[in-house]
Each structure stands twice: as C-alpha cells, then as structure tokens.
Amino acid sequence: MRTIRLLLVGVGNLGRRFCQILAAKEGLLRDQYGLSLVLVGAADSRGAAYDPQGLDPARVAALKSSGASVSAYEGAGHAEWDAVRLVLEAEAEVLLEASPVNLTQGGDPGLTCIRLAMQKGMHISTPNKGPLVLAFQELVLLAAENNVQFRFDGAVAGGLPAINLGQRDLRGAIVDRIEAVPNLVTGYVMDMLTEGLSWDEALKHARDEGVLEADASWDLDGWDAAAKLVILTNAVLGYPARLADVRRTGIQILETDDLYTARERGYRYRLLAQAERRQDGSYALSVAPVPLSPEHPLGNLGRKQMGIVYMSDIFGTITAIIEEQEPIPSAASLLRDVLDIVLSPSVGAVGKKVVKSRR
Amino acid sequence: MRTIRLLLVGVGNLGRRFCQILAAKEGLLRDQYGLSLVLVGAADSRGAAYDPQGLDPARVAALKSSGASVSAYEGAGHAEWDAVRLVLEAEAEVLLEASPVNLTQGGDPGLTCIRLAMQKGMHISTPNKGPLVLAFQELVLLAAENNVQFRFDGAVAGGLPAINLGQRDLRGAIVDRIEAVPNLVTGYVMDMLTEGLSWDEALKHARDEGVLEADASWDLDGWDAAAKLVILTNAVLGYPARLADVRRTGIQILETDDLYTARERGYRYRLLAQAERRQDGSYALSVAPVPLSPEHPLGNLGRKQMGIVYMSDIFGTITAIIEEQEPIPSAASLLRDVLDIVLSPSVGAVGKKVVKSRR
Numbered sequence: 001m002r003t004i005r006l007l008l009v010g011v012g013n014l015g016r017r018f019c020q021i022l023a024a025k026e027g028l029l030r031d032q033y034g035l036s037l038v039l040v041g042a043a044d045s046r047g048a049a050y051d052p053q054g055l056d057p058a059r060v061a062a063l064k065s066s067g068a069s070v071s072a073y074e075g076a077g078h079a080e081w082d083a084v085r086l087v088l089e090a091e092a093e094v095l096l097e098a099s100p101v102n103l104t105q106g107g108d109p110g111l112t113c114i115r116l117a118m119q120k121g122m123h124i125s126t127p128n129k130g131p132l133v134l135a136f137q138e139l140v141l142l143a144a145e146n147n148v149q150f151r152f153d154g155a156v157a158g159g160l161p162a163i164n165l166g167q168r169d170l171r172g173a174i175v176d177r178i179e180a181v182p183n184l185v186t187g188y189v190m191d192m193l194t195e196g197l198s199w200d201e202a203l204k205h206a207r208d209e210g211v212l213e214a215d216a217s218w219d220l221d222g223w224d225a226a227a228k229l230v231i232l233t234n235a236v237l238g239y240p241a242r243l244a245d246v247r248r249t250g251i252q253i254l255e256t257d258d259l260y261t262a263r264e265r266g267y268r269y270r271l272l273a274q275a276e277r278r279q280d281g282s283y284a285l286s287v288a289p290v291p292l293s294p295e296h297p298l299g300n301l302g303r304k305q306m307g308i309v310y311m312s313d314i315f316g317t318i319t320a321i322i323e324e325q326e327p328i329p330s331a332a333s334l335l336r337d338v339l340d341i342v343l344s345p346s347v348g349a350v351g352k353k354v355v356k357s358r359r
Numbered sequence: 360m361r362t363i364r365l366l367l368v369g370v371g372n373l374g375r376r377f378c379q380i381l382a383a384k385e386g387l388l389r390d391q392y393g394l395s396l397v398l399v400g401a402a403d404s405r406g407a408a409y410d411p412q413g414l415d416p417a418r419v420a421a422l423k424s425s426g427a428s429v430s431a432y433e434g435a436g437h438a439e440w441d442a443v444r445l446v447l448e449a450e451a452e453v454l455l456e457a458s459p460v461n462l463t464q465g466g467d468p469g470l471t472c473i474r475l476a477m478q479k480g481m482h483i484s485t486p487n488k489g490p491l492v493l494a495f496q497e498l499v500l501l502a503a504e505n506n507v508q509f510r511f512d513g514a515v516a517g518g519l520p521a522i523n524l525g526q527r528d529l530r531g532a533i534v535d536r537i538e539a540v541p542n543l544v545t546g547y548v549m550d551m552l553t554e555g556l557s558w559d560e561a562l563k564h565a566r567d568e569g570v571l572e573a574d575a576s577w578d579l580d581g582w583d584a585a586a587k588l589v590i591l592t593n594a595v596l597g598y599p600a601r602l603a604d605v606r607r608t609g610i611q612i613l614e615t616d617d618l619y620t621a622r623e624r625g626y627r628y629r630l631l632a633q634a635e636r637r638q639d640g641s642y643a644l645s646v647a648p649v650p651l652s653p654e655h656p657l658g659n660l661g662r663k664q665m666g667i668v669y670m671s672d673i674f675g676t677i678t679a680i681i682e683e684q685e686p687i688p689s690a691a692s693l694l695r696d697v698l699d700i701v702l703s704p705s706v707g708a709v710g711k712k713v714v715k716s717r718r
Contacts, residue, residue, distance in 0.1 A: 021673055025531055032597070033530070153528075159674050161528035168527075169512075169520035171392070171698040172384055172691070238391070297680065300659065314380055314691040315518050316683045321656065323676040332531070332673040339530040346703040 001034055004342055005054075005092040007122070008042040009083040009113050010099030011064050014127060014154075015042070017331035018096070019061035025335070037338060041090045047071025048081035050090050083109045087116045094341060096334050097126035101218075101227070103243075107134040114139060118146045125337030127154030127330065129227040133243055136234040149345050151337035152235070156228040157182040157306040159329020160322035161336065166236030166310060168346075173312035175237055178275040180308040181298050182228040184324075185211045185219040186251050186271040188303045190289065194259040194269070199252075221250035222271060222287040229273040229285055232308075237275060239283050249288040262291040270301060360393055363701055364413075364451040366481070367401040368442040368472050369458030370423050373486060373513075374401070376690035377455065378420035384694070396697060400449045406430025407440035409449050442468045446475045453700060455693050456485040460577075460586070462602075466493040473498060477505045484696030486513030486689065488586040492602055495593040508704050510696035511594070515587040516541040516665040518688020519681035520695065525595030525669060527705075532671035534596055537634040539667040540657050541587040543683075544570045544578040545610050545630040547662045549648065553618045553628070558611075580609035581630060581646040588632040588644055591667075596634060598642050608647035617650075626650040629660060 006022075008015055022037060029035045039057045041050040046069035049055055055076060063072055071077040078085075087095065095117035099110045107130040114124055114131050124143065126132070131139065132155055143150035156162045157180065166175070181187065185206055192202035206212035218224050226246040233241040251271055262269055272290040275283045292299040297319040298307045307321035322329060340346075365381075367374055381396060388394045398416045400409040405428035408414055414435060422431055430436040437444075446454065454476035458469045466489040473483055473490050483502065485491070490498065491514055502509035515521045516539065525534070540546065544565055551561035565571035577583050585605040592600040610630055621628055631649040634642045651658040656678040657666045666680035681688060699705075 021531075025673075028533070029531060160677065161524065164528055165520065165524070165679075168699065168703060169523055169695060171702065172380075172388065172694045174387070294653070294659070300653070314384075314687055314694070316681055316688040318519065319678075319680045320524075321678045322674075325675065328673055329675040335531045335673070336528060340527065342706070343530065344527060344703045344705045347701070 001030070001036055002342070003036045003038055004094060004338065005038050005040045006094050006096055006338065007086065007090050007092040007117070008039060008096045008098065009086065009109065010097065010128070011042055011044045011060065011070055012098070012100065013327060014331045014334070015096070015098040016061050016064045017328055018098070018334045019057035021328070021332055021335055023056070023058040023061070033339070033343065035342065040092055041086050042070045043081065043083040043086040044070050047077060047079040048083065048086040049073035049076040050078065050081075050086060051076040052091065083113050084116065087113045087120070092122055094123045094125060094338055096338070097124060097128050097131070098334065099128055101128060101130045103130055103133065107131045111135055115142065118142050118148050118150075121146060121148060123149040123151075123341045125151045125334050125341065127152065127333060129155050129224075129231060132231045132234075133227045136231065137240050149341040151340055152231070153337050153340070154330055154333030155231050156180070157308060158184075158322060158324050158327065159333050160306060160308065160320055162232070162308045162320060163235055164340070165308075165318070165320055166232065170236070170310060170312055170315055173314045174277070175310055175312045176277045177311040178232060178236070178273075178308065179298065180229065180232065180273045181270045181301055181306055182273055182308070183219060183225045183271055184304065184306060186225070186289070187301060189220070190251060190254070190259060190269045191303055193254070193256055194263050220252055222248045225271050225273045225287045229275060229287060233275050233283055233285060237283055241283065241285055245285050247286040247288075251289045254289055265291075267291040267293055268299060268301070270298060272298075360389070360395055361701070362395045362397055363453060363697065364397050364399045365453050365455055365697065366445065366449050366451040366476070367398060367455045367457065368445065368468065369456065369487070370401055370403045370419065370429055371457070371459065372686060373690045373693070374455070374457040375420050375423045376687055377457070377693045378416035380687070380691055380694055382415070382417035382420070392698070392702065394701065399451055400445050401429045402440065402442040402445040403429050406436060406438040407442065407445040408432035408435040409437065409440075409445060410435040411450065442472050443475065446472045446479070451481055453482045453484060453697055455697070456483060456487050456490070457693065458487060460487060460489045462489055462492065466490045470494055474501065477501050477507050477509075480505060480507060482508040482510075482700045484510045484693050484700065486511065486692060488514050488583075488590060491590045491593075492586045495590065496599050508700040510699055511590070512696050512699070513689055513692030514590050515539070516667060517543075517681060517683050517686065518692050519665060519667065519679055521591070521667045521679060522594055523699070524667075524677070524679055525591065529595070529669060529671055529674055532673045533636070534669055534671045535636045536670040537591060537595070537632075537667065538657065539588065539591065539632045540629045540660055540665055541632055541667070542578060542584045542630055543663065543665060545584070545648070546660060548579070549610060549613070549618060549628045550662055552613070552615055553622050579611055581607045584630050584632045584646045588634060588646060592634050592642055592644060596642055600642065600644055604644050606645040606647075610648045613648055621650040624650075626652055627658060627660070629657060631657075
C-alpha cells in the first residue's frame with residue numbers, strides 16, 4: 001500500500017467535486033492500484049484546513065456545499081491562513097492547484113503556489129489556465145530542476161484527455177494542424193440563437209444553467225478558447241506561444257442571419273481554435289466562430305460536447321470528443337493527473353522538449 | 360543521449376513501414392527526446408539479420424520492398440535463423456513483435472518470442488492479436504515478474520491510441536460500456552454493398568485495395584473485431600475474457616435490403632464491438648453489424664475511419680476516432696509503444712490490476 005498526500009488549493013465547483021470523487025473512489029484505488037490518496041490540506045479564499053493525518057474529503061465537500069469555508073473544518077481549520085501559507089506549512093507529495101483563472105494579477109494565487117510547491121519537491125496537477133498561459137516555459141523548467149511531475153490535463157476541454165493524447169500518444173509525430181472546440185458555453189449560446197432566442201435570452205439561459213461565468217467576455221470573446229490554444233501549443237506542439245499570438249474573434253460578431261444560413265446548409269457554428277504549422281515550424285494560431293459541415297470531425301458536437309482534432313505526419317487524423325452532462329469529468333481530470341504522476345511518471349517534466357524558438 | 364536497441368520480429372506491411380518511420384525520425388528523436396533507437400535485429404519467415412552495431416532500417420525496408428528476406432542483408436543476414444533464434448542470440452532493450460496473427464498454432468512464433476524476450480529482460484511492443492488473445496493474463500504476470508513493460512497499443516484500431524486511452528486516461532473510473540468499430544474492411548464492404556455493388560464485386564474491390572486478407576472470414580465473420588474486443592476487455596476493463604465469450608455475428612448475414620433500408624433512414628451499418636457491464640462486474644461481449652444513426656458517436660465513420668467510445672462513471676462519454684488513409688499510423692503505433700516504454704514507463708506491467716475473476 002502506497003500513501004500519497006494531496007494538497008488542494010481552490011475548492012470551487014471543480015475542487016469540491018474532486019473531493020466527492022476522492023471519497024467515492026477510496027476502495028477502488030486501494031484494490032486496483034494499491035494506493036491511498038490522502039487529502040491533508042485544502043485552501044479556499046477564506047482560509048485553509050490542514051491535518052497531516054488527513055482530512056475527510058466528503059466533509060470538505062459538505063462544508064463547501066453548505067457555503068462555509070474549509071477553515072471551518074473542526075480541529076484543522078485555520079481562518080488566518082491563505083493558500084500560500086498552506087503550501088508553505090504543509091508536507092505533501094502532490095499539489096492540486098484549482099483556484100480560479102486570474103490573468104490580471106500575475107496568475108495568483110495559483111502561480112505562486114505552484115512555484116513554491118515545486119521548490120518544495122511536490123508534483124503538480126492543475127486545471128488552472130492562468131499559470132499555464134502566463135508562465136508555461138518557466139514552470140516546465142522549474143519542474144525539471146526540482147525533478148517533479150507537472151500535469152494539467154484538465155486545463156483544456158474539461159475531462160477530455162486532450163493534452164495527454166497530444167503529449168504522449170503523438171510523440172515522434174509532427175503535428176501539422178490542431179482544430180479544437182475546447183469551450184462549451186459558446187456552442188450552447190450559438191445553438192440557442194439558432195433556435196430563435198435573442199442574445200439576451202440566450203445569455204440568460206446560459207447563466208441559469210451555470211455554464212456562463214460572471215465575466216461573460218472571458219467565454220464569448222474567445223479568451224477562454226485562446227488560453228486553451230496557447231496551452232496546447234506550448235505543451236503539445238513545443239512552441240512557446242503567448243496569448244497575444246492568437247488572432248481572436250469572439251462570437252458576438254455573429255448576426256442571427258449567419259446562424260440561420262448555416263443551419264439551412266446543415267452546418268453548425270462552433271468557436272474553433274486552430275493551430276496551423278508554418279513552413280518554418282512555428283504555428284499560426286486563431287480562434288473564431290466557424291460554420292462546420294456535418295462531415296467535419298467536430299461538425300456534430302452537441303451542447304455538452306467538446307472535442308479536438310490532431311492532424312499529423314505519422315498518426316493520420318485523430319479526433320477525440322467528450323460529452324459531459326455535469327462537470328464531473330472536469331473534476332476527475334485531477335484524479336487522472338494524480339494517477340499519471342504516481343503510476344506512469346514521465347521522464348522529464350513533459351513529453352516534449354521545446355526545441356523551437358519564437359520567430 | 361540514450362541508446363535503445365530494438366529487435367523486430369515480422370517485417371510485413373507493418374514492420375516494413377515501421378522501419379521507414381524509424382529511418383525518417385532519427386533526427387527528431389535525437390533532438391526532442393535525446394534518444395537513439397537502434398534496430399539491431401530483424402526476422403521474417405525466411406531468416407533474420409543481426410548486427411549489434413545496428414542495421415540500417417531504410418535498407419531493411421528496401422530489402423522487403425524488393426521481395427527479399429531480411430536474411431539477404433549483407434554482412435548481417437542469417438538464412439538459417441528463425442525469429443526465436445534471433446531473440447535468443449540478440450541483446451536488445453525492446454522486442455517489437457509484429458508477426459502475423461496466428462490463433463491456430465498456439466500464437467506462434469509471436470507468443471514464444473514474447474515469452475523468451477520477457478525472460479531475457481526485454482520490454483515488449485506488439486500489435487499482434489494472437490498472443491494477446493491467447494495469453495493475455497499470463498503475459499501480464501510474466502512482464503511483472505521480469506520487471507519489463509508490456510505495450511500493445513497497435514493491437515486495436517490501428518494507430519488510434521484506444522488501449523492507452525482506456526488504460527491510462529480512464530484510471531479510477533468504472534467503465535459501463537465500450538462501443539467500438541475496430542475493423543476497417545467490414546465498413547468498407549458494407550458501404551460498397553450500400554452503393555449497389557454485389558457481394559462478389561465488393562469483396563473484389565476490398566482485395567484490390569489490399570484491405571481484405573487472404574482469409575476473408577477473419578474480417579467478415581467478425582473474428583478480428585472479436586479478438587480486439589477481448590484485448591480491450593482484458594487490458595482496459597481488467598476482466599479476463601476469452602474469444603469464446605464474445606457473441607459474434609459476421610456481416611455476411613446482412614441482406615442488401617437491410618443496408619438500403621438503413622441508408623434511407625440516414626443510418627450507416629458498422630460492425631460494432633460492444634462490452635456492457637453487468638451488475639456483478641463482469642462484461643457481456645458482442646460483435647454484430649448494427650445500423651448506427653448519425654447521432655451515434657461512431658455514426659459518421661468513413662471508410663478509412665475506426666473509432667471507440669468509452670462510457671464511464673466519472674469521465675462521461677469519451678469518443679476517439681482515427682482516419683488512416685494509409686496504414687502508416689498502424690505502423691507508427693510501434694514507435695508510440697517504444698516511446699511510452701522509455702519516456703513514461705507504467706508502474707506495474709499494465710495500468711490496471713485484474714481484480715475481477717471470471718463468473
């Protein structure tokens with residue numbers, strides 16, 4: 001029996017569901033892999049809880065569901081601790097960094113926590129796009145220096161192993177093109193508009209369903225898709241792209257007539273993120289609403305589906321699609337990362353060395 | 360720079376193409392992964408070649424393309440050696456076992472070569488369904504005993520990482536259902552019949568295209584799909600299924616009218632391999648031609664496409680599809696296996712312990 005201690009920073013929708021999964025899977029992980037994953041610490045925006053003997057993940061989830069902070073955890077709560085303090089104080093093998101995306105404040109608290117944890121010798125799993133977009137190459141080097149694993153399979157397209165597929169299963173290939181629909185909300189809104197709803201109605205529906213964030217621009221203007229494309233480009237293509245490299249068009253430029261015309265031809269609009277290889281080995285990156293034919297590998301995506309297409313020299317065209325009725329698979333991607341780290345650690349921090357410099 | 364010595368048993372369509380890929384990728388593997396993959400030996404049905412300093416993979420491929428045996432390799436050929444002799448004589452880190460499927464003669468020469476190589480401490484990559492169907496559980500144990508990696512990602516659906524996806528990316532999940540179209544020929548033939556060709560014409564076309572084997576029954580009667588389903592069930596579901604457990608219906612029971620009726624409804628016939636979880640944790644296995652609606656995740660597969668759908672408790676529904684215009688991705692799956700073995704070795708021989716016994 002092998003014990004792996006986990007720290008969780010960020011206990012929102014994703015982190016809370018991860019705690020529920022952890023509680024539900026205790027027996028399976030022990031029986032199938034001889035593993036005991038012990039959550040020793042958790043932090044949210046109002047404090048932290050830490051117990052070297054382990055917190056009860058079901059109780060952490062219940063606290064959050066009731067609206068309380070994890071710092072209310074009896075006997076382990078620290079209302080005066082923030083996430084950084086937790087990472088500094090705690091001993092653990094893996095940091096799960098699942099705090100909200102934050103590009104404006106230097107990616108914090110996520111980025112600081114990840115840096116500190118790596119320096120303390122912890123492996124990292126994060127679905128947080130902020131640190132990945134702002135500091136991908138730095139974090140890959142830091143992971144290698146500290147001999148820790150750095151996984152982030154949940155950062156792109158929820159529970160779809162889009163990164164794993166690209167980093168591991170396409171090793172040795174030259175990827176000529178990536179096409180991805182990594183954002184759910186925009187497809188949802190465009191489908192609603194196609195059905196005759198007004199923009200206001202469509203956005204209200206998306207908000208009521210909980211799929212649209214408070215900051216609607218992040219999704220609708222394509223920032224989310226662009227961030228995911230930047231992560232794919234760095235992690236899979238080995239090209240050090242930045243957010244400013246993405247030619248980005250949001251869905252709000254669309255007229256209802258565009259959507260009707262597409263539907264009449266049997267096409268469906270999706271916010272498509274594309275990376276196309278140039279002659280010199282760099283990649284042209286774009287995000288834009290595109291009408292997809294039913295023959296396109298992503299042309300039949302439903303409202304709860306995301307997908308990615310990899311076209312390469314030796315692996316043909318590989319498409320992967322996920323349907324998430326609830327965001328459970330997105331939360332389960334943290335478990336996938338942890339089991340990757342423990343059961344098939346990569347040699348070097350990521351599968352592919354960055355050998356291409358920026359143009 | 361790390362040197363990995365490879366042995367190749369079976370230099371048919373797949374093995375020959377692998378040699379070409381190896382030759383073409385030498386520089387990329389060195390630059391991106393610091394790896395030198397050296398083919399030190401190869402065997403076909405007429406002999407072998409062995410040079411501890413390395414054979415030229417391009418020359419091996421050229422010999423085979425010209426119709427010669429690898430034993431004609433100047434200075435390294437041994438016409439009197441068979442594959443088993445090569446494995447016994449040679450020193451290498453990885454055995455690539457790509458000889459033809461053979462279920463009637465105890466899976467040989469593949470099975471014997473794999474056993475011997477494991478005992479000599481070699482890691483294994485094999486797309487050969489014979490040994491996997493006949494001796495999966497034995498080989499997993501033997502790999503663990505000898506502390507070697509056992510990979511076979513090319514055994515199911517060509518270059519699609521169907522096994523990798525199931526074994527690694529679904530760790531921790533309970534898979535409720537697998538649906539797969541792992542065989543190209545049957546879809547090709549059914550599409551031809553739907554277009555109005557007779558059975559004889561459709562089979563002739565498939566033979567001319569090189570997609571139908573000499574033994575047509577292997578594909579048409581669903582043996583190939585059933586073998587792949589057995590491998591998936593053992594490797595991904597951790598259930599020790601055998602070929603006799605698959606309820607198998609070939610495509611030859613179909614009447615042309617069935618195909619026409621399906622097309623009129625917008626449906627497309629594919630030979631579908633299914634594993635469905637029973638209450639007791641065992642799986643009901645079947646292979647049969649099924650009309651798929653356009654809404655089915657595999658309902659729009661073209662003639663050069665194969666795919667798989669995994670439905671699980673925590674990862675939603677994940678679909679993966681490959682389009683192979685030429686069988687290059689199938690051959691590249693050997694490279695994928697080797698890079699997996701070297702760059703992200705699994706702890707334990709496979710990702711999932713068999714914990715379920717047969718009913």
